[in-house]
Amino acid sequence: MTTSENARKRKWLWRWRNNPLRRRDDIVEAWIVLAVWAVVAVGGTVSGLMTAHAALDVFAHQRADRQTVRAVLLDDVRRATVARGGSTDRRMTSVSWMTPEGATRTGRTLVDNGLKAGAHVPVWQDGQGRLTAAPPTTEEATIESGSLGIAAAASFAGLAFGTGAVVRWRLERRRIDQWGLEWELVGPQWGHKTG
Known part of the structure; x- marks a missing residue:
């Protein structure tokens, strides 16, 4: 692994490494990001496949019925x-x-x-x-069910990313409020002259 790849990996995984500047909220945010990606990968795949299979069943029923x-x-x-x-x-x-x-x-x-x-x-x-x-042909049904499956997976992923973004935004607001409280405690001490 090259030096730049190693540095990129360290930068990307900084929340998981032991670091004296790492806060509890940083760990929580790292778990949130991991959970969102897992939900998107698994849930998006499942919702897309279920939608595509359901659409194929509906189109097959239409071809049989009509x-x-x-x-x-x-x-x-x-x-x-x-x-x-x-x-x-x-x-x-x-x-x-x-x-x-x-x-x-x-x-x-x-x-x-x-x-x-x-x-x-x-x-x-x-x-x-x-x-x-007229019912869709097998080829038309396959294309349309694939499109519906992709749309369902994208919608699910958008919902999961949106939820994760809202949770991370709330976490960021809490962090900023904590910094404000800490600054109110520390800030006045900076005005004193040291001997």
Whole structure:
């Protein structure tokens, strides 16, 4: 180990070494920092993994529950006019479809522009026969659950760091108050001349 690395290590671990200037609050602060990092490492990992697994389960349930059916357009879908900001390729319109139990339902969904009434379009329905969005593909579910897991881990880490920062700030305030009390005792003695 080089001299600069050794000096950096000593500087970083100064609260843990025996030192006549080390106060009780320095030891408490060192334990707080260690505890915060341990909570972030373990808790952040656990919360991120749990969130990602829960999201994967929800997406798998959506893929199992939702199915595509053919619906019939009830109205013509006019082509969109180009407006400020561009045009859209899909428009909201009324459709009719059959539920898994054989009942006919109507609802509104997005379909491609330029279709005529009576045209067949694919729509997604849930297990109760309600219109719903298409479930995410396996790849989309993996990416989204990973993103949710990272967000959960980051949120947990932020909460732990914030809590640690508040505790350290309170400790610092207490230290400053103690220094003020000590200075009130020692300060007046400095005004005296020594013989």
